[in-house]
Amino acid sequence: MSDRRLMRSLRTAFGVRRSPLRRGAGWLDENLGGGSKLLRDELRHIFPDSWAFFLGEIALYCFIILVVTGIYLALFFHASQAEVVYQGSYQPLVGVPMSDAYSSVLDLSLDVRAGLLVRQVHHWAALVFVGALMIHLLRMLFTGAYRRPRRINWVVGLSLLFLVGFNGLMGYSMPDDLLSGTGLRVAYSITESIPFLGPTMASLMFGGQFPTSGIIARIYPVHIFLLPAGIAGLLGLHLGMLWLQRHTEFPGPGRDDRTVVGTPMVPAYALRTTGYFMLVAGVLTAFGGLLQINPVWLYGPYTAWDSTTSAQPDWYMGWLEGAVRLFPGWDIQIGSFVLPAVFWPAVVLPGLIFTPLFLWPWLDGIALRDHGFHNVLTLPSERPGRAAIGAGFVTFLSVLLVAGGNDVFAAVFGLDLLVFQRTLQVLVIVLPPVAALFTYLVCRRRSQRWLATGR
């Protein structure tokens, strides 16, 4: 009698039932010829224990929360710019003509049960999502996690960041309040500034010359379906590659390119990550309940001839806004052809930032003459040049981000706006190389000390 048959007869004799997991594995073996071994191996997939890996998980959980809260919002949001007269419970706007979209967001905020909480959780989840992705990306950058065999996954991750930021922009453009309309006007002008193609592209995207009455209806399916589907697909690809390639890990005793040190997926990691999900959901719900965000009723409906003071985009678009504010107003005119000043900071600069960023794993490989496979990460001090470029890049974006809110900073700290603007124009050029040099020297010193003392 085979071992398996013997076990089965013993279990029947003593009335012992097999656990659902074992029964599932048995079913796989019977029907797919040995599938339980595969399942067992996958359930034992090892996840590293470092805190740094939590960043990617925060991003994933924010996405789940965005989908769940977004579905609730979609039940009440009207993607229409047809004019209505507001009759809801917010007294200062009663009797004011506005778009159906704006009126539905006012209802969502002030009359729909839990509407404001869900709106605010949705908005906070978007802000934290991009933040987690950005810090996750910087962790990759500073530790060389993008080297072979993860170069394609770096590109997938960066595309993810791009789509999420863009979907956030679409999202906060939908309520059709004065702030979102101001953002859309900026987006229209930037698109229009592209030489030759720009005006046609802007007109195709917006359905005519700004302001148009159909833009919200166009954005809506992109925001709730197209981009989320793209993001879900990229997330799946990102995680699938991660699973097949195994995880990177920080250097340390017992770590090499062939082993992984950490926790198996079942049961420890599965329980831990469920806890992380609860934590992210809890923190975002607390944010949504306690911290006001995007109070659209205070801004009023969008009208093309009005503008809010201190109009700010969401933080992840702030660097682009800052670049536009800092760049001098140099329109270039050749005959009847005009190249608007906004083209350089809003189209050329993002191209100059994102193209090398996408190619970074290959550029880094060429610069360091290192095309090998790496599963163990490097510490920033081991590669001072890489750390220096990273620090310069972060400093550059940080100055632009501050510049995106220059009017608010000037008002809050009582600064002269023009002097502050000029200071930022100087700092954006001077600070990044200073930060890069400082980082280079600190990292080199650390690596020299490590070589000399082993500490």
Ligand code: HEM
């Ligand atoms: C990556 C995914 C997403 C991001 C980054 C994102 C971001 C945003 C942001 C920032 C807003 C403005 C919220 C506000 O009014 O303060 C918004 C609005 C909205 N979102 Fe999303 N969202 C995402 C996915 C979704 C999904 C999957 C749905 C629906 C299934 C959805 C439905 C909506 C609706 C209906 C609104 C308009 C209502 C409102 O503004 O309150 N979103 N989104």
